[in-house]
Amino acid sequence: MQIAISIDDTDNLESRGTGALASLLAEEIELRRWGRSHYVTRHQLLVHPDIPYTSHNSAMCFTADIVPEYLQSIIDYAAGFLDRESATGSDPGLCVVPIDRLERCADLIHFGHRAKEVVLSKEDAYALASRSGIHLSEHGGTGQGVIGALAGAGLRLSGNDGRLKGxxxxxxxxxxxxxxxxxxxxxxxxxxxxxxxxxxxxxxxxxxxxxxxxxxxxxxxxxxxxxxxxxxxxxxxxxxxxxxxxx
Amino acid sequence: MESFPFYLDSTGQRQFAGGQDDWRSAAQVADQCLEFLQDVDEELVADEPRSCYNCRLRRWTARSFTCMGDGFF
Known part of the structure; x- marks a missing residue:
């Protein structure tokens, strides 16, 4: 099965970037033989005074072809990884989308596009994730990163947004x-x-x-x-x- | 850019007066800055390596960026 893993708001001014953590997650999936990871993409989101972000407000996402029975192991690993590795003062969010099982892909893509134009709330993000069968979780701070994480996944699935990392x-x-x-x-x-x-x-x-x-x-x-x-x-x-x- | 490259906005933050496309001034300012800190690779947008636009201490705003450092002041 194919999944998209997206993370946001894991860094501070002194730490590694969110892209570095995404790359480490992608590598770990392959090292543990849970699946094959693909390239990481960076997605720019809205910069607005009402949105807390370190310096740029971008989410990082990658897709992976995985052995289906490892889906929960991957979610658990990624959650623990963000708990451990996210920087002090950050508000990390994790999103894992089972692409093959996703019923309302258009809604997710629409959420991603909206996150580039308007200020969205955590409630907006959780409501969409819940009705779409998407894993969304907070890993410290205010957890505001769930908004960007979900948006990053939507923008990756749109196929028309962002630059490849590296x-x-x-x-x-x-x-x-x-x-x-x-x-x-x-x-x-x-x-x-x-x-x-x-x-x-x-x-x-x-x-x-x-x-x-x-x-x-x-x-x-x-x-x-x-x-x-x-x-x-x-x-x-x-x-x-x-x-x-x-x- | 002839005048001072930053101004204080209504919240007291230092806004870059050149907006997001004054590549030359952003490079000139960074060249004189004592706190320039290059951002991670995926956030670099200027071709000049040393540019405010590539600095981790710049915080993008809708039209420009605010400087969170003190190196130029």
């Missing part, structure tokens, strides 16, 4: 690779021009210092943009962090 290791000659080589990368589902221009496999792409993908249409998409003053047949470059900020 950067792609890409071997390049003189800092350039072909579109075909990028398409063949294990962690890239698709290479697209940010302006929607069709790309052929032999087009050359100059790599930035960090190559990152975003989640679009349920795929890990590497966005590229025209390279100004192109020379030596290199007409494209990977998008800068600044360009990817809106994802």
């Amino acid at each position: 950067c792609l290791p890409v071997a390049a000659r003189n800092g350039c690779v072909s579109v075909a080589e990028l398409r063949a990368h294990d962690d890239v589902d698709e290479v697209r021009s940010i302006d929607g221009i069709e790309l052929s496999g032999d087009e050359q792409v100059r790599l930035g210092d960090k190559v990152k993908t975003v989640l679009l249409e349920g795929k890990a998409v590497l966005l590229i943009e025209p390279l100004a003053g192109a020379a030596d047949g290199v007409a494209w470059q990977t998008c800068s962090k600044q360009r990817l900020k809106r994802f």
